[in-house]
Amino acid sequence: MGEKPVVVSFLGLNFNLTNCLSGTLMAIVIGWFVIWLAKKVSMKPGKRQNVLEFIIDFTNGIVRDNVSDVDAQKHLSLYAFTLFLFIFMMNQLGLFLELTINGHIWIKSPTASPLITMTFAMMTLLLSFNFAMQRFGVGGYLRNYSRPIGFLLPINVLEEFTNFLTLSLRLYGNIYAGEVLLTLIGHDFAHSAGFATVLASAPLAFIWQGFSVFIGSIQAYVFVTLSMVYIGRKVQQE
Amino acid sequence: MTFQPLFAALNLEIGDLLYYLIVFAILLWVVKHYAWGPVTKMMEKRRKQVSDDLDHAASDRQRAELLANQRAAALQKSKQDATQIISDARTNAEKTKQSIISDADQEAATIKKQAKADAEQAKADALNAAQAQVADLSVTIAGKVIAKNLSAEDQKDLVDQFVKGLKD
Numbered sequence: 001m002g003e004k005p006v007v008v009s010f011l012g013l014n015f016n017l018t019n020c021l022s023g024t025l026m027a028i029v030i031g032w033f034v035i036w037l038a039k040k041v042s043m044k045p046g047k048r049q050n051v052l053e054f055i056i057d058f059t060n061g062i063v064r065d066n067v068s069d070v071d072a073q074k075h076l077s078l079y080a081f082t083l084f085l086f087i088f089m090m091n092q093l094g095l096f097l098e099l100t101i102n103g104h105i106w107i108k109s110p111t112a113s114p115l116i117t118m119t120f121a122m123m124t125l126l127l128s129f130n131f132a133m134q135r136f137g138v139g140g141y142l143r144n145y146s147r148p149i150g151f152l153l154p155i156n157v158l159e160e161f162t163n164f165l166t167l168s169l170r171l172y173g174n175i176y177a178g179e180v181l182l183t184l185i186g187h188d189f190a191h192s193a194g195f196a197t198v199l200a201s202a203p204l205a206f207i208w209q210g211f212s213v214f215i216g217s218i219q220a221y222v223f224v225t226l227s228m229v230y231i232g233r234k235v236q237q238e
Numbered sequence: 239m240t241f242q243p244l245f246a247a248l249n250l251e252i253g254d255l256l257y258y259l260i261v262f263a264i265l266l267w268v269v270k271h272y273a274w275g276p277v278t279k280m281m282e283k284r285r286k287q288v289s290d291d292l293d294h295a296a297s298d299r300q301r302a303e304l305l306a307n308q309r310a311a312a313l314q315k316s317k318q319d320a321t322q323i324i325s326d327a328r329t330n331a332e333k334t335k336q337s338i339i340s341d342a343d344q345e346a347a348t349i350k351k352q353a354k355a356d357a358e359q360a361k362a363d364a365l366n367a368a369q370a371q372v373a374d375l376s377v378t379i380a381g382k383v384i385a386k387n388l389s390a391e392d393q394k395d396l397v398d399q400f401v402k403g404l405k406d
Contacts, residue, residue, distance in 0.1 A: 010253060011253075013251075013252050013256070014251040014253050014254075015253035015254060015257065016251040016254050019258075020253075020254060024261055027261050027262075027265045030269070031268045031269065031272075034268075034272065034273035034274075035268070035272045035273055038273035038277050041276045041277055041280050042280070043283065043284055043287070045280075049280075052277050053281060056274070056278065078266065078269070078270055079266070081269065081274060082266050082269050085269075086262065086265060115251055115252075115254055115255060116254060116258060119254070119255045119258045119259065120258075120262075122255075123259070
């Protein structure tokens with residue numbers, strides 16, 4: 001990871017253009033993909049519609065399994081669907097596309113930077129607050145922190161932070177480690193001793209890429225599942 | 239605005255956070271508007287149609303069962319009717335037969351009686367005719383016999399016979 005990301009300052013805020021560009025790219029790809037899949041929606045589904053319905057069923061299954069509240073399920077299913085596709089695609093992006101120009105890296109997995117994963121974890125956290133407050137009211141929501149027993153209050157409050165941190169850092173760690181190892185194999189190891197190591201690094205990189213695809217999928221699934229678990233726990237009284 | 243330089247100093251890319259929130263919101267909208275909405279609506283519609291079809295099938299089956307029962311009942315009734323009709327016809331035929339036979343018997347008896355009477359009549363007529371003829375014949379014969387030369391002996395016999403006949 002020797003390359004520097006492109007960072008510009010705008011309105012006093014730092015923008016990491018690498019992450020912005022990669023994320024936008026993936027958002028466009030997902031948008032195009034789902035629109036393409038949903039082009040001909042009919043009562044008797046075609047191949048594309050079947051694929052889309054399969055993904056929808058999959059993410060709906062995650063929501064159904066972890067959120068018992070039916071009303072919340074309805075609102076969360078779209079979030080779960082989009083979140084899953086977005087994180088999945090961002091995880092995979094760095095595996096096949098890393099664009100480096102003049103020592104600056106322009107495209108890589110955005111989920112390999114902690115701030116992006118924290119953004120998603122924060123979204124989940126805020127959503128869980130929102131759903132809990134809609135369900136129990138602000139007072140009821142705050143009282144839930146002292147349930148089932150009063151002295152658990154600090155632990156419950158602390159749990160919010162740990163949930164947030166573990167949710168974001170798990171994803172970040174997995175993807176970042178995958179990219180580091182891929183760089184180590186494909187860059188440092190391959191260039192260490194000439195032609196022989198280049199040859200030897202090819203199968204290693206291939207294997208690790210395959211494994212990273214697996215990790216990326218699993219982590220997207222885990223992220224969405226845990227998001228739903230956290231939200232689901234908030235909307236039901238203990 | 240002291241926190242902005244602070245973020246800059248920490249080298250935190252807070253802009254990314256905002257940017258990602260916006261991108262995600264737009265993506266949510268696009269997905270909902272162009273893919274999620276239509277497809278889930280269609281899935282719901284399909285679910286409804288399947289359940290409707292199942293309900294329809296159940297009611298159809300019920301109606302078919304009803305119809306089958308009605309048909310079986312009608313068949314049963316028509317069978318009964320047919321049996322009734324056949325037995326009625328048989329009774330009628332029996333009656334007709336009896337009346338025909340008795341009529342025939344009567345007629346036969348009448349005919350027989352008539353025939354008998356006719357025969358009696360014919361017999362009586364025949365006898366009368368015969369008697370007349372016999373009388374004529376005997377007269378003729380007697381004439382002939384008388385006309386012939388009667389021997390004494392013959393004459394005697396004839397008289398004897400006649401006398402004998404008178405005696406009887």
